[in-house]
Amino acid sequence: MRLALLTHEPFYPPSGGGSAEAVYLVEEMVRRGHEIHLFCPAFPDHPKVAEQFSIRIHPFTGWQMGRYTNLRSLKYLAYPRALRKMMLKAATEIEFDAIFSQHAISAVAAGKLKSDLNLPVVMNFLDYLTGFMESWPRWVMPRVILNRLMRFELNLSIRYDADAVLTVSTELAKRFIDNGYPESRTQTIHYGYDATLFPFSSTSPALTPTVVMHGSFDTHHLGPLAIEAVTQIARAKPETHFLFIGKETAALENLTKRVRRSVCSANIQCTGFVDYKLITDGLGQAHVGIIPYESSVGTHSAFVAKMVEYAAVGLPVVSTPLSGVMAFFKNEASICFSKFDATQFAVDVLRLLDAPPPQNDRQRLAKRVAAELDWKVICRKAVDRLEAVAS
Structure with missing residues (x-):
């Protein structure tokens, strides 16, 4: 045709x-x-x-x-x-x-x-x-x-x-x-996602506790909830490295400025644009992936690419409770659906940084997304x- x-x-x-x-x-x-x-x-x-x-x-x-x-x-x-x-x-x-x-x-x-x-x-x-x-x-x-x-x-x-x-x-x-x-x-x-580009990683990430987010950074990705949650994590665990993989946007610039206003030493890094084929290198440095989206009809209807790629490489995830991805990923031990509440979101990230889920759970989920997604x-x-x- x-x-x-x-x-x-x-x-x-x-x-x-x-x-x-x-x-x-x-x-x-x-x-x-x-x-x-x-x-x-x-x-x-x-x-x-x-x-x-x-x-x-x-x-x-x-x-x-x-x-x-x-x-x-x-x-x-x-x-x-x-x-x-x-x-x-x-x-x-x-x-x-x-x-x-x-x-x-x-x-x-x-x-x-x-x-x-x-x-x-x-x-x-x-x-x-x-x-x-x-x-x-x-x-x-x-x-x-x-x-x-x-x-x-x-x-x-x-x-x-x-x-x-x-x-x-x-x-x-x-x-x-x-x-x-x-x-x-x-x-x-x-x-x-491309299973050949996002293979499961059993290697240990960086020694510094690292929280990652990748892709595009628009207003609904990095709103008030994300700003406050990152601030609370940086305050509670000052050594945390926040790694944003993607092109810097006004929303990310605003987050960085607002967080550092409260925690001036916050370690926030933006890589700039990274080719889709190379994103997994950055994810391999991290301990937890985050999806701190605000609540909206749009975010609830989404099937978030970040979630799929985090799961594929075996990265534990903390996400706000978005209906579209919850329907598929519910009851997965390596994915924490938090609340639309910055304090609880920060608590959940800190918990996973200190006590990551077992590798067997993460590996089983990686096999599932490879077979289905x-x-x-x-x-x-x-x-x-x-x-x-x-x-």
């Missing part, structure tokens, strides 16, 4: 979060013999990347895109119209068989293109994007506007009569179904559904 894959993120290299999945989806589609046309923002060396993956890339060059670009939210809002225009132009010369969209932003364009081109559409929701904005200050995101945006996103599958919806968690699938989208056309595929498993499910819809 000749497939159009739409995304709002630069394809390569993956920048964390949901961007990693697209690479493995493309590999699975190509492996099955499909002709892939990738519509995405321009990125360096895209002709070489197209050759490397045996695909055709249609780069968007209207303005810079990416999770760290200036005026990101405004650019995201404008992108679907430009993306639709790009594909309509390509469709005058290329006869497509189906459309596969990544994330809600591209789903807007995919939905309109379904009626434009009379093509089947599969929408893959890797999160509830607008739901994350619940943790934003009200002066930044007024609740009247937020509620409209959240309804708009959840209604995309119904408004455009998507042929199938894939979701990252059972919690998000339930929201689509409760909103009226047919359960028979909804499938939870979860979020995966490796990208090959996730992407087979996604492409199976796409082929069933398009056949």
Whole structure:
């Protein structure tokens, strides 16, 4: 089949979060013999990347895109119209068989293109994007506007009569179904990882107690709870090393400044951007991984990539009680679902630093995620559904 894959993120290299999945989806589609046309923002060396993956890339060059670009939210809002225009132009010369969209932003364009081109559409929701904005200050995101945006996103599958919806968690699938989208056309595929890049580690981490967090650091990742919890840990155990693996953001700068205002000697390090293939090196230094997300519809609907990768390498985890990941990881001894309370979160991190869970428990969980959440498993499910819809 000749497939159009739409995304709002630069394809390569993956920048964390949901961007990693697209690479493995493309590999699975190509492996099955499909002709892939990738519509995405321009990125360096895209002709070489197209050759490397045996695909055709249609780069968007209207303005810079990416999770760290200036005026990101405004650019995201404008992108679907430009993306639709790009594909309509390509469709005058290329006869497509189906459309596969990544994330809600591209789903807007995919939905309109379904009626434009009379093509089947599969929408893959890797999160509830607008739901994350619940943790934003009200002066930044007024609740009247937020509620409209959240309804708009959840209604995309119904408004455009998507042929199938894939979701990252059972919690998000339930929201689509409760909103009226047919359960028979909804499938939870979860979020995966590359088992070859995140092998279980039985080696001892650094001597200095190290707390790690990796990936992207947005407002909902590092809000008041994270700031206060890190402050309390630094105060109770001053030798603790806080290692943030990823590009420094305003949210992380704010956390560092606020923590050091209370504990001036707090040992907080940010590595800057690290290639997806090299993240595991940093995780190997750590004793505990943290997911101190604020409570919102978005975070509860997520299937957090950090959680999967921490579990894969055998790293104990402390996380706020997020419904999407709790449904999969409940009753796992090496994962502590704390409370939406900074003091309790800090207590739980300190407890795991002093008394880590047995290696057998961590190794058993690593084997489980390798069997159920490796990208090959996730992407087979996604492409199976796409082929069933398009056949």
